[in-house]
Amino acid sequence: MNKIKYSNQSTDYPKGFITNSVNCGLLENRDDLTLIYSVKPAKCAIVLTSNQVKAAPVIWDSEITLDGSDKQAIIANVKTANACTGELGYENTRAMAELVASGLGLDPKEVLVCSTGVIGQQLDMTKIETGILDVNELILNEDSNGMKASKAILTTDTKAKTVSAEFKLDGKTIKIGAMAKGSGMIRPNMATMLSFTTTDCNIEQSVLQEALSRIAQDTYNMISVDGDMSTNDTAIILANGLAGNCPIESLNTENGKIFYEALFNVEKDLAKKIVEDGEGATKFVEVNITQAQNEKEARILARAVAESNLVKTAIFGGDANWGRIISSLGASNAKFDPEKAELKIEDLVIFKNGKPTDYSEEEATKIFKNNEIIINIDCNLGSAKATAWGCDLSYDYVKINGDYRT
């Protein structure tokens, strides 16, 4: 068996990647501008927000990745999302790519741009231009500090989030390194999830894209802090091939499966970290749907529970309000039949055959008071399954999102 070892390294863990960050004055006393660089052109896969309102960097990234061409750098700023900023916003994004490119000897179209922060404000390009010159310099000096950079991309997150994996293919050591920031919302809107993954694995671009698209659907698309979707959500992976393995040409090969498993676990772990660090979150919830009619419906059902305000407040309050779970499933757009379904909180069967079992209320309450709660719903309608992850809805969520000015 091929053993995959997981750890918490950052995007400079795989061979040939340099990552660093600087403070350019957008925020005080912390880094605010991050650059990820591959010493050689890398295959690139990307998943972008499906919000119809797309930030300027999202439009730029979607344009330059359309042809599946290699990329070599990602520049990311915090403080301003550069969304709803018109033509000037787009010009500023392009200018960021051009500044990185000219410093590192790249084509601007090899440089991905990400922004996170306030919607509707223009970037402070004077500060950003100076910052890019500084961070280019660090990269040119091969001065790498991926762990520092993983803090520089954060907004209201309370913790840096990094995950890495290492395994062998064709006798070569393959490494994956990743960092993410979560859905922290600051004025007026910072609902941004950014995830950057690097790997030295040798893999075809279309296979890499297929892997990321599939994985995003089961990880980043299955987490909910508050059900709102951002204008800036972006997940990127760069693969520079420096590990020297034979190129992976399909996810169905032995090597393809191993790579997929490692990447899946890296992204899943990051997604869970994002939820655990959700705004005001005090508890973590996993919702497992089994035997749904089909995969799409399984995902809808799992998310319906994880996104319900009533379920979330019940979990915050430590109250075994299982009726809210059943009601949220019935209210979803996916097929759900209460007469056929079974609801378990951890291993405790609460509801079956259309009515509550004679479960112990004391035991149920005890489970609901845990910091991590697993909700299992067997739909008995088919064979599809899905898992969603969420957090509770606390006073602090309201405070962070409504009250931070005072």
Add this chain to the structure above:
Amino acid sequence: MNKIKYSNQSTDYPKGFITNSVNCGLLENRDDLTLIYSVKPAKCAIVLTSNQVKAAPVIWDSEITLDGSDKQAIIANVKTANACTGELGYENTRAMAELVASGLGLDPKEVLVCSTGVIGQQLDMTKIETGILDVNELILNEDSNGMKASKAILTTDTKAKTVSAEFKLDGKTIKIGAMAKGSGMIRPNMATMLSFTTTDCNIEQSVLQEALSRIAQDTYNMISVDGDMSTNDTAIILANGLAGNCPIESLNTENGKIFYEALFNVEKDLAKKIVEDGEGATKFVEVNITQAQNEKEARILARAVAESNLVKTAIFGGDANWGRIISSLGASNAKFDPEKAELKIEDLVIFKNGKPTDYSEEEATKIFKNNEIIINIDCNLGSAKATAWGCDLSYDYVKINGDYRT
């Protein structure tokens, strides 16, 4: 011009309707069982929850109204929703109808049943049986007190909600009286909206149903306290014809239009009262969508803004976070193009042509600090419009729904 006069009378305002309530011990120190009675068989229209998990009374009501037959009574209890209660739950609902019927000399299928309260608990039928005998007695003695009954149907609502209208058709005085309870949620789930309307208007059943169905779509389906949909939501109207007008055979006639207008305003007013009295609500929000692609999409867009947790917390905090409004529109399933749209808060144009205007931040903040906020979005995509009503998301919402045990 036909003048419609609105006031705040209850369901015993129209001719031939008696309404009263009793305390049967489900709750302490307040009435908990309500009976609405028409002295003669009445045309009945009904709109029920589209949640796939339906409470026993919802199933009963949908069965007995399927043939469009006349009804003569509505019995309603609080405390227990009688949802997720299996066969026994259904038998108890039927027993409630039978008890009312035998006391008042009706067929059980002429008696509508509504319950609101905890999901997954059986009704205390001993108490309810005694209560029905008592309330039957009041009705038989023509002892009516609709205002008292409007309090007996409440749960976490803080105020009774009644609306009435009066106007002339064919020289006859027509009256409409209505009461509702809102989406207050108590352990474990009381997300129930109940609305009871009576009228002495003479109108065909199919026309009455068409009116209520259309009106519910633009009123009760356009209010949001927390985006969760109940297992018990029910709106009923009874029309006994005692006003003596010529029967309304179409909503397109002169009389049909007047009746529709009056009923629409009664239900809209009740719907707004429900939101204003939403759990923990401190502010009221109206979202107007204009020039959307079609009516369905207009409704989706309006609700997307009213239901966004980020918009709701911003409104609670009095912060002019308009980026969250634009983002929530883009994240909806309806067509929205930020390049074409215009966003106004009250009359202040904030966003146009894909970017913010040079609005005054001070003025915007002032508006967001008001207790009532009107958000206007012109999509510039078509000619459809819709309005949604919502409230803010406050600490008290979290408290009521998560923390009430302590």
